[in-house]
Amino acid sequence: MAFQILLNFFIAVIWMFMNSSLTATTFIIGYLIGLILIVITRRFFQSKLYIWRLWAAIKLTLLFFKELALSNISVLMLVIRPKLKLQPMIFALPTELEHDWEITLLSSLITLTPGTIVLHVSDDQRTLYIHAIDVDDVDEAIDSIKNSFEKAIMEVSRA
DSSP states (O other), X not given: OHHHHHHHHHXXXXXXXXXXXXXXXXXXXXXXXXXXXXXXXGGGOSSOOXXXXXXXXXXXXXXXXXXXXXXXXXXXXXXXXXXXOOOOEEEEEEOOOOSHHHHHHHHHHHHHSTTEEEEEEOTTSSEEEEEESOOSOHHHHHHHHIIIIXXXXXXXXXX
């Protein structure tokens, strides 16, 4: 993937020199031409095109902002209730993520979302212990995290 990005950048710079124009517009045109060339020659690369991984990272970012907004609203609704009927819970989330940066990213996304915090990561890095401020069903909370954040992180890292 890094080779593809560098190649695309190199093609864009060469395009700028060929046109004797060092403007951002010329660079963008060169970058798009480089992207087209990389797409045409994609069968010569061992990995998938870096554009798919970039798209997955953008989707992960948008998912985080969506979950951030929804959890902020949910915590706000809990706080403004006249009677607090909270069901705080600590539960274990088994994870399929393998790399340290994936587990760190998942832990950070969970912690940055209001109402949840990662308390501990097991020594074998296969289980995250999470505290949630209000959980009705543990299995539903686990499925929600696995089908949103964990799945999106796996798309970024394995695309």
